[in-house]
Amino acid sequence: MVAWICSFSCGARNFFSTWKPLHKSMASVEALGEEASDHRLRARSYIKRPREEYHDHLVSDYFSDNPLYPPNIFRRRFRMQMPLFLIHIVDELGKWSGYFTTRVDALGQQGLTPLQKCTAAIRQLANGSAADHLDESLKIGETTSMEAMKYFVEGVIAVFGERYLRRPTKEDAERLLKIGERRGFPGMFGSIDCMHWQWERCPTAWKGQFTRGDQKVPTIILEAVASHDLWIWHAFFGVAGSSNDINVLQQSHLFMEELKGQAPRVQYMVNGNQYNTGYYLADGIYPEWAVFVKSISMPISDKDKLYAQEQEGKRKDIKRAFGVLRRRWSVLKKPARLYDRGQLEKVVLACIVLHNMIVEDEKKVEDIEENLDLNEAPSTVTVQEPEFSPEDYVPFERVLQNEQVYLNEERAVVELGKSEDRSGKLTSDVWYLDTSVSNHMTGNRGVFSELDQSITGTVKFGDGSVVDIVGRGTIIFAAQDG
Structure with missing residues (x-):
């Protein structure tokens, strides 16, 4: 009898010692649940602000x-x-x-x-x-x-x-082209480039997509076009920071109005030749399209050096616009603290709208009025109304046709014909014009119609070899389209 009572007491002691911590944990869980479910029932803290x-x-x-x-x-x-x-x-x-x-x-x-x-x-x-x-x-x-x-x-x-986010109208295009002509670049609408905005609240799973090697942190890219007065005419924001300028351009709507025929039609003269397509000044990464005018990476002659200097100087308009935009609205200079990419896009576009409003409000009178100079040659720029209005329906086939003609031009295959090499043997050379470089070279002197042998220098290749430059000239060729 005694043994039975003792064994019961020991079992009860073990049971209650096990039940007590379990009871405490259940009580804590219930307390947390009540706190989570009843926080809206409690009185909100109110600060009486005058x-x-x-x-x-x-x-x-x-x-x-x-x-x-x-x-x-x-x-x-x-x-x-x-x-x-x-x-x-x-x-x-x-x-x-x-x-x-x-x-x-x-x-x-x-x-x-x-x-x-x-x-x-x-x-x-x-x-x-x-x-x-x-x-x-x-x-x-x-x-x-x-x-x-x-x-x-x-x-x-x-x-x-x-x-204030509009594309250039007929009057805007005429004014921009006249300004470009006075600055030495007839047909220029402005300059194009991209800017990165650091995204502090980028999700961890997306950081690899939004981080580029030169930036080191997650960023979102803004593509913009600016004119000399720092007015921003085009803004496209939201591409992941790991992309380059070409990736952004492929997703951008920059040329959509031109492809649909809803942009003003322009005509201007350069050296006696008539052109019907305006252009933007760009750096070397942009493709070799007719709408982009780039600098010469390795200018040799004085003429090329002067052109490169002027192009790179006028191209700084977009850099100046980015600098003023970030200086004026410091939220773009500091890391973005919002999670929603759509909200970040609204912040960027609103800053650009306010920027253009300030540019218009503080524009000086002499910047608005044209200074007439009777000794200056009359402008050759003419601007016509768009072929289609924004309300007109544009067939998609026309958009594809314009994109193929104006943007995706294939590389020209140049047939130089037969000529003599240094040993006097007839050879037939075929050149493929590389769109990624500005100068093309050959060891066959007979292909040049004109050759200026006063231009000399050296060219160093990737394997370390060096070739002497003995002249620069002009060749005449027929492309695939005749």
Whole structure:
């Protein structure tokens, strides 16, 4: 009897010692579940911000008849003049959405004013600051500040994008071509290049796709075209950072209007020859298309050196535009802290729209009016209306035909015919013009119709061998299309 009682007691002791930690773990799980399910039932923490008082401070600082800060400080902090921000942007956004109006909640308390929301958004874009950085000066919380920025960039694109993200119209094309002609490049619309924006919140699984060796960090690429006045005429954003400029060009919509016949038709003269296709200045990576004019990588003659110097100098317009854009909107200079690529695209396009608005607003009178010079030769540029309007239906076969003719030109096969080599033996040479280089060489002197033997130098090949240059000349050939 005693033994039985002792064995029962030992078993009970073991049971209760095992059940106690299990009970504690179950209690902790239940507590976590209640905390996760009931967090919305608890009272939210509320910070009573004196919004109306700080709205009055904002008005007295910048927007009153006698503001505390002068116009130059407003220009530095808001990146634009006060009338452009207050009259043109804030008022138009108020007409676009009720979010940018002063609303009253259910308790009769006044919410944030349009000035506070737009100021919070423009400061985030201009300074690249965190969402809660302006809570002390504007009394706007982190979530509301981020929400205001998202609505702001969406509204800027919706209201002003049609005008300030447009492709060149007939009048724009005529003005750009005349400017290019005065700068020594008839037929030039502008310069093209790409810019990388670091993506800090890139998902780990995508980092290999968005990281390139020279960048070291995940980036997203912006392709743009800019003119001499820093106006950005084309913007294409969203390609993974591991791509190069050619990969971006293949996905871009840069030539879509030209292929559909909806772009202005241009004509201009160069050295007595008429051309019907405008072009962009580009660096060496872009393909050998008629719409791209590139520099000479290894100029030899003085003429080639002068051309390379002028082309590389005028090509810096897009670099200047990128520099001003990132300097003006520091959010593009700092790593992107948003997860959504679509939202990042809206931020970039909104910054470009605001950039073009500032360029137009601050353009000097002498930049708008043409200086007439009676001693200057008249312009040879003529611009006509597009063949099709944007509302017209364009057959897809026409797009494919134009793409084959203007963009995907095959390499020309040059038949030089028979000639004598150095030993006097007749040979037949066939040259394939390589689109990746600017100079082509041959050891057969008889193929040249003209030869300038005053040009000398050396060329070093990849295997280390060196060949002497004994002249530069011209050849006459017939391509595949006659």
